[in-house]
Amino acid sequence: MALTAQNVTIRFGGVVAVNGMALDAAPGEIVGLIGPNGAGKTTFVNCICGTYRPNAGTALWLGRELLGLSPHALLKLGVARTFQNVASLHDLTVLDIAKLGAAARGDAGSARSGGFFGSEKALEAELTETLLRPLYLADVAHTPIQTLPYGRRKAADLARALAAQPQLLLLDEPVAGLTSQEGMAMAAVIRGVRDRFGCAVIMVEHKMDVVMSTCDRIAVMAAGSKIFEGLPDAVQSDPEVRRVYLGEPG
Secondary structure (H helix, E strand, O other): OOEEEEEEEEEEOOEEEEEEEEEEEOOOOEEEEEOOOOOOHHHHHHHHOOOOOOOEEEEEEOOEEOOOOOHHHHHHOOEEEOOOOOOOOOOOEHHHHHHHHHHOOOHHHHHHHHHHOOOHHHHHHHHHHHHHOOOOOHHHOOOEHHHOOHHHHHHHHHHHHHHOOOOEEEEEOOOOOOOHHHHHHHHHHHHHHHHHHOOEEEEEOOOHHHHHHHOOEEEEEEOOEEEEEEOHHHHOOOHHHHHHOOOOOO
């Protein structure tokens, strides 16, 4: 497995937000992480991504420990993420945001933009055609992101992460705030990136139609712990998942 997280635990005061969480993801696999609000999904991702330092556990990526590394160091290892809440970045345009992602890999990104693409205009054209257009962002490529509605800012954040050509992509509610059409289009882009680069993907998401159509495997969290892991067809029939996540009586 490319990513192997074991016993990840974090406490905030007396509250155990994530309790002994384990999850793995192989290259080319999309793993969904679902559960009710407050289950600890985003907190777990924040532990992997360097936002939080967990109290216990390990997360090995290609044999190297991720826990405790800064987000910048993780980017250099090919680990990128999107955010549940997207902040406006002043006057940067959608295309600027995507170019930030392309440059975020440090020396690799610089070589890519200056060598493979050959020029700044070639880079912009490639980003527009491969990321912005599939995400319905090409028409606002030169629009400041702060002027866009929430759903389109989320799409721009995904474009930024994908532009880094990550080997491990962590998505935090990538289709929140999007219409059904936009959400399914974004899911198609995620699958396309997985197919193109062979990256491992962990996707936190609430919209089950997107989860079921996108993920190869699904893990379910509740109260900070994993209560189920399996194939998409199995998750909908598991009694504990239906009780905790769907609100059905036990």
